[in-house]
Amino acid sequence: MSIIENPWIIPALPLFSFLIVGLFIRPVSGKLAGIFGTLSIFCAMVAAYTLAWQYFSLDHHGGGARSALLPFSFEWLRFMKGMTVNFGVMVDSISVMMLTVVTTVSFLVHLYSTSYMHGEDGYGRYFTYLSLFTFSMLGLVVAPNIFQMYVFWELVGVSSFLLIGFYYQKPAAVSASKKAFIVTRFADLGFLIGILVLAYFGYQVQLGGVGVNAGQAVDFTFLSNPEVLTKLNEMGVLTLALILVYAGAAGKSAMFPLHIWLPDAMEGPTPVSALIHAATMVVAGVYLVARLFPAFSAAPNALEVVAVVGLFTSAFAAIIACTQDDIKRVLAFSTLSQLGYMMFSLGIATMEEPLGYTAAMFHLYTHAFFKALLFLGAGAVIHSVHTNDVWKMGGLKSKMPITHFTFLIAVLAIAGIWPLAGFFSKDEILSAALESHRYFHFYGGLVIAGLTAFYMARIYFLTFWGKARSDNASHAHEASAVILIPLVILSVLSCTTGWIPFAHFVAIGRELPHTGINMAVAIPGTLVAVIGLLASFFLYRTGDAKTVDGLVSGFGGLYRVIKKKFYFDEIYLFVTHKIIFRFVATPVAWFDRNVVDGGVNLSGWTTRKAGYFLTLMQTGQLQTYGVWFVLGAVVVSTLFWMTVN
Amino acid sequence: MLFHWVLLSLALFSVGIYGVLTRRNAVGLLISVELMLNAAAINLVVFNRYVAPAQVDGQVMAIFVMALAAAEVLVGMAILVMLFRKRKSADVTKMMGLRH
Numbered sequence: 001m002s003i004i005e006n007p008w009i010i011p012a013l014p015l016f017s018f019l020i021v022g023l024f025i026r027p028v029s030g031k032l033a034g035i036f037g038t039l040s041i042f043c044a045m046v047a048a049y050t051l052a053w054q055y056f057s058l059d060h061h062g063g064g065a066r067s068a069l070l071p072f073s074f075e076w077l078r079f080m081k082g083m084t085v086n087f088g089v090m091v092d093s094i095s096v097m098m099l100t101v102v103t104t105v106s107f108l109v110h111l112y113s114t115s116y117m118h119g120e121d122g123y124g125r126y127f128t129y130l131s132l133f134t135f136s137m138l139g140l141v142v143a144p145n146i147f148q149m150y151v152f153w154e155l156v157g158v159s160s161f162l163l164i165g166f167y168y169q170k171p172a173a174v175s176a177s178k179k180a181f182i183v184t185r186f187a188d189l190g191f192l193i194g195i196l197v198l199a200y201f202g203y204q205v206q207l208g209g210v211g212v213n214a215g216q217a218v219d220f221t222f223l224s225n226p227e228v229l230t231k232l233n234e235m236g237v238l239t240l241a242l243i244l245v246y247a248g249a250a251g252k253s254a255m256f257p258l259h260i261w262l263p264d265a266m267e268g269p270t271p272v273s274a275l276i277h278a279a280t281m282v283v284a285g286v287y288l289v290a291r292l293f294p295a296f297s298a299a300p301n302a303l304e305v306v307a308v309v310g311l312f313t314s315a316f317a318a319i320i321a322c323t324q325d326d327i328k329r330v331l332a333f334s335t336l337s338q339l340g341y342m343m344f345s346l347g348i349a350t351m352e353e354p355l356g357y358t359a360a361m362f363h364l365y366t367h368a369f370f371k372a373l374l375f376l377g378a379g380a381v382i383h384s385v386h387t388n389d390v391w392k393m394g395g396l397k398s399k400m401p402i403t404h405f406t407f408l409i410a411v412l413a414i415a416g417i418w419p420l421a422g423f424f425s426k427d428e429i430l431s432a433a434l435e436s437h438r439y440f441h442f443y444g445g446l447v448i449a450g451l452t453a454f455y456m457a458r459i460y461f462l463t464f465w466g467k468a469r470s471d472n473a474s475h476a477h478e479a480s481a482v483i484l485i486p487l488v489i490l491s492v493l494s495c496t497t498g499w500i501p502f503a504h505f506v507a508i509g510r511e512l513p514h515t516g517i518n519m520a521v522a523i524p525g526t527l528v529a530v531i532g533l534l535a536s537f538f539l540y541r542t543g544d545a546k547t548v549d550g551l552v553s554g555f556g557g558l559y560r561v562i563k564k565k566f567y568f569d570e571i572y573l574f575v576t577h578k579i580i581f582r583f584v585a586t587p588v589a590w591f592d593r594n595v596v597d598g599g600v601n602l603s604g605w606t607t608r609k610a611g612y613f614l615t616l617m618q619t620g621q622l623q624t625y626g627v628w629f630v631l632g633a634v635v636v637s638t639l640f641w642m643t644v645n
Numbered sequence: 646m647l648f649h650w651v652l653l654s655l656a657l658f659s660v661g662i663y664g665v666l667t668r669r670n671a672v673g674l675l676i677s678v679e680l681m682l683n684a685a686a687i688n689l690v691v692f693n694r695y696v697a698p699a700q701v702d703g704q705v706m707a708i709f710v711m712a713l714a715a716a717e718v719l720v721g722m723a724i725l726v727m728l729f730r731k732r733k734s735a736d737v738t739k740m741m742g743l744r745h
Contacts, residue, residue: 620741626666 026124133159187251194244253285270379307347314340453532466543
């Protein structure tokens with residue numbers, strides 16, 4: 001049985017694990033649940049790598065995208081003739097890439113969690129949710145149509161909700177999980193409308209005889225067909241529909257102004273943050289835009305929105321990350337910033353200059369590994385010092401040498417230092433910006449790269465250098481081997497994935513000329529990274545707050561505004577509580593209580609009263625009934641007699 | 646002659662209805678019902694005689710009515726006896742169980 005003919009097995013394994021662990025193993029033994037979950041994800045990972053090997057071994061002539069395969073598909077919903085929705089598994093370069101990323105990170109996080117979550121209440125429940133998440137994410141990446149993607153899109157949303165709220169006794173976790181769910185659901189409303197618009201007009205296009213052989217109206221193959229896209233553009237709906245779809249993507253990938261849920265999502269267990277809120281689920285938005293890239297490239301205005309929002313989010317999040325003290329929040333903002341990087345890279349790509357597309361996928365790939373490594377490393381530290389506050393850490397370099405070393409690799413990787421992974425993918429994004437003559441994005445990207453190096457080095461120095469600044473930090477010790485193994489594997493991946501000739505595997509549109517490292521980009525890129533690292537080194541290597549006090553007071557009010565994340569949470573609260581609740585929800589609630597409920601009550605009251613008056617006719621006297629009967633009989637016979645004559 | 650016979654049965658039937666609607670005693674009620682049945686039986690026989698004299702259907706029906714009436718009285722009286730034993734009264738205006 002070859003995997004490439006049966007790729008459904010990859011998402012089926014975690015589904016199987018979810019059912020078995022959730023229904024049978026969890027009530028019996030948590031430990032067994034962890035082992036079973038980890039093993040099944042390991043099998044899925046092996047299957048995913050086999051699939052990748054088989055797929056990329058297929059003949060591929062010339063440049064551009066590799067052909068997509070649809071080895072498994074069945075009809076799921078039939079709305080009407082010519083309008084059906086299939087479920088299936090699509091195998092193409094980006095879905096194969098995502099399968100390997102998701103299964104790898106998921107497996108390492110499972111392994112890590114078996115030790116990290118040891119002794120927690122709900123250990124079995126945790127692994128059940130992790131399996132559910134992995135299944136949903138795999139189902140999302142292999143979706144051959146936008147409808148299936150939407151179904152799994154919501155499923156990953158639910159698993160994210162469940163895992164953020166894993167510590168459900170903690171009010172902060174509960175509100176964070178609600179916030180994440182509501183914000184992303186709100187964004188998904190746009191996504192759903194976008195899907196409906198695309199499906200409706202796609203169907204019209206098909207009725208017009210265009211793209212009849214390109215699949216169903218919701219299939220990605222149909223939405224990539226140039227004739228169909230031209231037709232949709234003529235109808236004037238493509239840009240609107242894609243912007244709506246992008247709203248969903250922006251919600252999931254936490255683009256400005258829907259970014260507010262991601263920092264709060266850090267209330268979940270740290271391995272969950274590594275898996276869901278760094279490496280896999282949050283890149284679903286980027287993946288969606290990449291999936292629909294042919295459509296986006298036919299609607300330049302929609303693509304421009306992606307590019308601008310991406311760059312803005314990236315800069316915005318990088319600035320905030322410089323001021324945060326919670327190690328996980330810094331990582332969360334860094335994730336936001338990197339997601340923005342990927343988004344704008346997609347936004348500046350076109351079918352003629354497709355380097356940005358490849359670069360975005362490359363960055364997604366490398367980022368998944370070094371960001372998961374950062375989170376897992378931070379998790380190991382938090383596990384040991386029992387705080388998230390970097391100012392209460394310090395001096396862990398000698399106490400946790402392996403964690404320190406892997407964390408350092410991840411920091412250098414994300415900062416973009418040669419020869420680590422981040423250098424190559426960032427270099428590719430920046431050269432894409434330069435080659436598309438998007439100088440604003442190029443210089444913006446450079447500044448963000450510098451900021452990234454600065455804030456990552458900041459938490460690195462504060463955590464590992466200087467003196468221990470709390471009791472827990474001075475008694476810290478190295479984590480267990482099961483925690484360290486994933487860290488080491490991920491640090492190896494962070495070192496090596498940059499050397500993959502990515503354009504050979506993932507490409508679209510025009511064939512790219514094979515170029516090496518672009519020195520015009522690499523030199524300034526490395527320069528800003530080094531400047532960022534050095535600035536951080538001078539400010540934070542001692543971990544003494546006095547060194548930075550001068551700088552902080554120099555910025556004054558601006559610093560406070562940034563530290564408060566530009567008051568975005570407060571603005572949202574103001575808008576929802578003070579405006580929407582008061583001026584929309586309250587009148588609507590009044591209308592519901594009084595008018596709608598009143599109408600219902602009125603009809604009930606009338607019926608009851610009418611019934612009461614009718615009971616008065618029931619005397620129980622046989623002879624009264626007899627009188628009524630005789631009268632009725634007389635009336636009926638009279639009527640009968642009249643009609644006969 | 647048909648007219649007179651029909652008048653007789655109408656009179657009997659009306660007396661029966663009057664009795665059913667006004668008598669307080671349950672036995673009186675039953676007797677009134679018998680009157681109504683007999684009025685109907687007279688109609689059957691009379692119409693047989695004047696409309697289709699060659700047939701006997703009406704007479705057969707009249708005999709059926711008699712048999713039915715006998716059975717009905719039997720059941721009715723049995724119920725009445727039981728009721729009387731229970732309530733020491735045969736006054737139908739006191740029987741209001743249908744109300745509930």
